[in-house]
Amino acid sequence: MSVKSIAVLTSGGDSQGMNAGVRAVVRSAIYHGLRVFAVQRGYHGLIHDDIREMDIRSVGDIIHRGGTILQTARSKEFMTEEGRQTAAENLRKREIDGLIVIGGDGSYQGANKLSKLGIKTMGLPGTIDNDIPFTDFTIGFDTAVGIVVDAVNKLRDTMTSHERSSVVEVMGRHAGDIALYAGLASGAETILVPEVPFNLDDVAARMKAHFDNGKRHSIIIVAEGVGSGEDIARGITERNGLESRVTVLGHIQRGGSPTHNDRILASRLGDFAVRRLLVGDSGKACGVIKGELVATDFERVVTAKKPFNRELYDLALRLSE
Ligand code: ADP
Numbered sequence: 097m098s099v100k101s102i103a104v105l106t107s108g109g110d111s112q113g114m115n116a117g118v119r120a121v122v123r124s125a126i127y128h129g130l131r132v133f134a135v136q137r138g139y140h141g142l143i144h145d146d147i148r149e150m151d152i153r154s155v156g157d158i159i160h161r162g163g164t165i166l167q168t169a170r171s172k173e174f175m176t177e178e179g180r181q182t183a184a185e186n187l188r189k190r191e192i193d194g195l196i197v198i199g200g201d202g203s204y205q206g207a208n209k210l211s212k213l214g215i216k217t218m219g220l221p222g223t224i225d226n227d228i229p230f231t232d233f234t235i236g237f238d239t240a241v242g243i244v245v246d247a248v249n250k251l252r253d254t255m256t257s258h259e260r261s262s263v264v265e266v267m268g269r270h271a272g273d274i275a276l277y278a279g280l281a282s283g284a285e286t287i288l289v290p291e292v293p294f295n296l297d298d299v300a301a302r303m304k305a306h307f308d309n310g311k312r313h314s315i316i317i318v319a320e321g322v323g324s325g326e327d328i329a330r331g332i333t334e335r336n337g338l339e340s341r342v343t344v345l346g347h348i349q350r351g352g353s354p355t356h357n358d359r360i361l362a363s364r365l366g367d368f369a370v371r372r373l374l375v376g377d378s379g380k381a382c383g384v385i386k387g388e389l390v391a392t393d394f395e396r397v398v399t400a401k402k403p404f405n406r407e408l409y410d411l412a413l414r415l416s417e
Pocket residue numbers: 107108109139169170171172174175199200201202203204205206207209223
């Protein structure tokens with residue numbers, strides 16, 4: 097049976113570029129002659145039937161906006177079999193035969209289960225964390241990294257004036273990619289991520305050596321997955337006696353206008369997901385690997401872990417001596 101009508105939702109933590117993804121899905125679906133619906137507030141809206149039909153103008157003026165016009169939510173009900181059955185039923189009664197979920201790893205777990213209930217589901221990686229396997233980048237990551245780099249540029253000015261060190265705690269739940277990419281791009285001296293074990297004695301000694309060797313600041317980027325920036329800063333000062341200041345960037349990293357990279361990624365992936373549904377594909381997560389669009393079974397994606405780029409990590413350390 098060919099797909100005639102699809103829906104799109106955003107779920108979990110929002111990310112910059114989700115709106116560009118929604119726009120791409122809606123416009124591509126209409127271009128291909130499909131009816132297209134939007135679900136408000138992710139899986140919560142699916143269970144509570146908060147669904148409306150979109151037209152070509154419904155997604156005007158959003159490509160450049162952060163957040164998500166569809167709102168997002170974390171739904172406990174959807175974690176239950178009963179909740180997911182209700183969600184599937186709401187789609188069936190409207191004769192919606194395909195669903196595109198834009199979200200992170202948790203949202204993908206949900207999409208995988210929904211797809212096993214017979215709903216033709218496709219996923220787009222919408223998270224700043226870049227922790228989804230089988231795609232080089234996730235929608236929002238590029239913007240989040242840019243925000244961290246901009247913050248570090250500013251911190252570096254004042255840290256240099258005072259000859260201090262700056263501990264910057266960044267997001268990433270269990271993943272270190274924001275810290276890694278922002279650290280390399282901003283010339284940070286230290287990058288602490290959950291994927292690479294570290295010893296605070298070594299971190300403190302290396303920082304001391306840097307100051308002794310003429311550096312006038314030291315930037316330490318801490319991924320939230322390794323612990324709090326406050327604890328790390330205290331631990332370092334106890335060991336080397338050097339003064340530091342802590343900045344927790346928090347949700348600032350998740351807002352603002354998406355970069356052109358995130359808009360392009362979201363636009364390509366949104367259109368790709370619609371085209372995959374049209375040719376009868378489902379139960380897959382869409383991504384980009386080495387520039388090529390790919391669709392990988394949800395089951396593989398939700399059971400795999402994205403490999404950490406150790407080469408970039410070592411490069412960042414070498415270049416910050
Ligand atoms: P993200 O998608 O950003 O990782 P969450 O982990 O909060 O965000 O997941 C978003 C939503 O996806 C959850 O609120 C829940 O409704 C659904 N979800 C997460 N994990 C599962 C799971 N194991 N089974 C079914 N649904 C899930």
